[in-house]
Amino acid sequence: MSYSGYWQFWAVLAAVFAALTAIFAKVxxxxxNANFATFLRTVVVVVALAILLAFTGEFKGPQNITSKSTVFIILSGLATGASWLCYFKALKIGYASQVAPVDKLSVVIVAILGSLFLGEHLSAAGWLGVGLISTGAILVAVN
Known part of the structure; x- marks a missing residue:
């Protein structure tokens, strides 16, 4: 059975790599300086993605991208950059075991914003999970 088509497979891999990111970044x-570390990380990401796109033939010219996609990808990139800068600063001065769970409050924020702006709906159990994530992050952070 191939897992490559399941979002859950990729989400779990994302979580594993995010965990490794926290540990590697903390060290x-x-x-x-945290900002310079973020710059170096960004260079590595850009080079790695350039190699991946070249290898897979997935690079597309700008003429294939809509204005809406361009604007939102740029906004996403700016948000990513701001997140990374804040994350590395937090790792520089805090414990990885506390910083990472607080960073994962992004899950809570995404659930709320997805509901408000994207029309996504969570079940009562889903909202309970969001509440538990919030509670867990707070409990780990105040440890």
Whole structure:
């Protein structure tokens, strides 16, 4: 059975890599400025993605991108950059085991914004899960 078509497979991999990101970044920012560490990380991401796109033939020219997609991808990139800068600063001064769960409050924020602006609907159990994520992040953070 191939898992490559299941969103759950990719979501779990994202979580694993996000966890590794926290651990590697915490060690990495020990001796350098958090903003410079974020810059280096960004360069690595850009180079890795360029290699992936070249290898898979998935690079598309700008003429294939709508104005709406361009605007929202740019906004997403700016939000990512701001998130990474804040995340690395938090890792520089805090414990990875506390920073990462607080960062995952993004799950809660996405659920709320998805509901308000994208028309997404969570079940009562889904909202309970969102509440538990909030509670868990807070409990870990105040440890």
């Amino acid at each position: 990495g920012v020990t001796d350098i």
